[in-house]
Amino acid sequence: EVQLLDSGGGLVQPGGSLRLSCAASGFTFTSYSMSWVRQAPGRGLDWVSSIGDSGDRINYADSVKGRFTISRDDSKNTVYLQMNSLRTEDTAIYYCARYDFWRNYLDYWGQGTLVTVSS
């Protein structure tokens, strides 16, 4: 059974940093790209970043480019999102998702982790 466990969210002040983790199980991690998608309170889904199965093909939304960094540790079956220079508008639930790059879809999602940026 495919499982994605998101963690690392919390309350942080504007300008602060946070690292999210997504632990994957139930599939061959090295065969899949991974993505992060966020959802601000009461708002829609917003794609944040993706990373290829080999750690290549890294892309970011313009709103986070230069502040967020996606990475993966295949030895731990984990994908990370390092978030720096956080802004109040980054407040959201962050979901990791398995990205089937060749079929162009996100087929499994984590339960999400809440990031609140506030002073």
Add this chain to the structure above:
Amino acid sequence: QSVVTQPPSASGTPGQRVTISCSGSSSNIGSNTVNWYQQFPGSAPKLLIYSNNQRPSGVPDRFSGSKSGTSASLAISGLQSEDEADYYCAAWDASLNGVFGGGTKLTIL
């Protein structure tokens, strides 16, 4: 404000058929396949339709998708109360960036 547009709301009565539209551009929907996601309050999204019109295992055939040019649509026939949820279309653009529609809240009357 998303570059892919959906109506903010839709509604129907049990048993009816409802469609949700999704309008994009040549750089996203027009050049790639469309997926649809279903999300219930407090839960993570779930893949509902992929590659424009394919259903993952377990998704009822009451749900169908289509795409033409830079637009796509999701149709739900035989509406049931449990279909009340938010629905999002999504695609990848030419730069491999993900794009979601703004979402449509479906209400069963």
